[in-house]
Amino acid sequence: MGNSMLVFIFWFLIAVIFYTYAGYPVCLLIVSSFKKRDVKKGVYEPRVSVVVSAFNEEKAIEQKLLNLLELNYPTEKLEILIGSDGASDRTDEIVSRFHSPRIRFFRFVKNFGKPHVLNALLEEACGEIIVFTDVRQELDYESIHALAANFKDPEVGCVSGELCFKTEARSILGHVGKGMDLYWRYEKFLRKKESEIGSMLGATGAIYAIRRSLFCPVPLDILVDDMYVPLSIVERGYRAVFESRALAYDRPSERGGEEFKRKVRTLAGNYQIFLHFLNFFMPWKSPIAWQLFSHKFLRVIAPFSLFGLLASNLFILSHPFYFWFFLAQILF
Template sequence: MRVTRSCSPSGRNSPRVRYGERRSSRMSRSFQDYPPGRLRVLVVSDGSEDSTCALVDSIEDARVSLLAFPQRRGKAACVNDALAACRERFVVMTDVRQPLDPLAVRRLLENLADENVGAVSGKLMHERQGMSDFGEGLDAYWRYEQFMRMTESRIHSMVGVLGALYALRRQCFREIPPQTILDDVLIPMRVVLQGRRVVFENEALAYDEALTDASRERTRKVRTLAGNFQLLTSYPGLLVPWRNPIALQLISHKLMRLIGPLALAVALVTNIVLIDGGFFFVATLAIQIAGYGLALLGTLWPHAGRLRLVRLAMAFVSLNWFVVLGFVEFASNRDTHLWKNPSPSADDTRSST
């Protein structure tokens, strides 16, 4: 399946269609816990090539409906159609891949009791068992990313939400361009521009499998970074403080990340030119060379990745390299908004949006 989204208004949980028949019964059983009239589930299938539509149709529950499209159009187009089909006051958006904590949706919706809050983001937790050394480095980055989001929420609002789990006041939604890559950033930014807050809920948990496949994570990160370039070039007004109350957060969180590789290159070249300027320049050049050397060591000698410092260096260098690849992807590929799922193994039929 390419894209499957579930849309749920007020309720205690947000069930999802999983991949394959071995998981469909688990979703069906989960409906038994919901009081009648308090939940409606809309599954949106974007050009699914497996048995997703048949599985949803087989669920004998009036609260579950399917919105299926024969051709892939991208996640943003599906979000637009899903929200147009919803009439409820609150909508919970979830990805098909990640299972949710039983209290996740309840925790999200509690925040919407505050009329000043327009959207609420959940928190993603990766499984630790079986995580690769490269994945450990990326997971450290992800924990830092979620710390930044939580801090932004305390100050005013988050720059983006967790696409795998967030709640939204339907009245705050504005249709987004179908080619949008980062709907989970553009939608909350538009909520902020309406004068409402976008907050982080630390107890609304979604779970994802361990980070083990470097090539798959690279594909995801490159696509996300291409989306950052798309967002900032399409909506430069978001960077203007008197137009956007969280413009400074956007600049520090998104824009500074995109100029990171250029800044690192300038720092290295400048340091080399100024090497005769004294101990300070010698020391800073040594630190840079050591950092890149650790990343190279971890790449050439995988066992070195067991050392935390090597893992962090590899993640830092990789993420900045992904920025370069993200720019190339943004500049050269008009279909980046269409997720291209890696070829699944026999035991892994998941997809991502």
């Protein structure tokens, strides 16, 4: 391969990496400034079903249920469905202590996996609106009202809330907590702008809601339901939007290894999503082709882009600039 071709590859990959992390957000900011689609929100209090899949959550399930029971929403219009996915700890015992008529508890004899539990709970749910949430996070007092207001707009099929990390957690956990907080600020900016110009590509699993009538069973092998469910709704012509007032509070993991495992799972889940929604990459068929390619696909292949940059740089070290750039890559 000629030297000029290697130089071209080097600069092409520089451009791809720059666009992935900086260029795309700038483009979103520009596009949203003149192509903003407002959501026609209004007071709306439909019957709501909150669904939670739990597996060995004895440390957090009690606080989660107390949190859900305290939410500001008409008591007669809110039900809570808990699915214990073959728990082997005290999760079932703890949930059974709650005698609220709003809590409906379903035990599964073995660990079938989250998609199976969600599909089963949705068959039992009575609400017009379904709210998905994880055990670990607490929901804000007004979060259900904030989500529901968006469904006043008939074009909206899915609404994602906002995941926030508690201030004290960020200060205690140091670099891991601060890193997670920075990542989520960046990610929320992208989701907000994507929502403004049409639809987001996914939701936060901590808090998101859909119209019950639009739910399709989640394939049992899916790793990221919070991306599959919104995209399946967008596929049918509805919008998936971001609601910054619907808050869920979390503490970042104290161990970087746990966050790494989550990232690996999300990465694998993204590959699954690409295969399930290949038609979304076709601009003539999909209103979110640009967003999906820029936000998700380029992010997924970023490690390969970085490796390609390093490899191409290795063969053009004769020029001082490329030598120092290569050294910087090795060091950092």
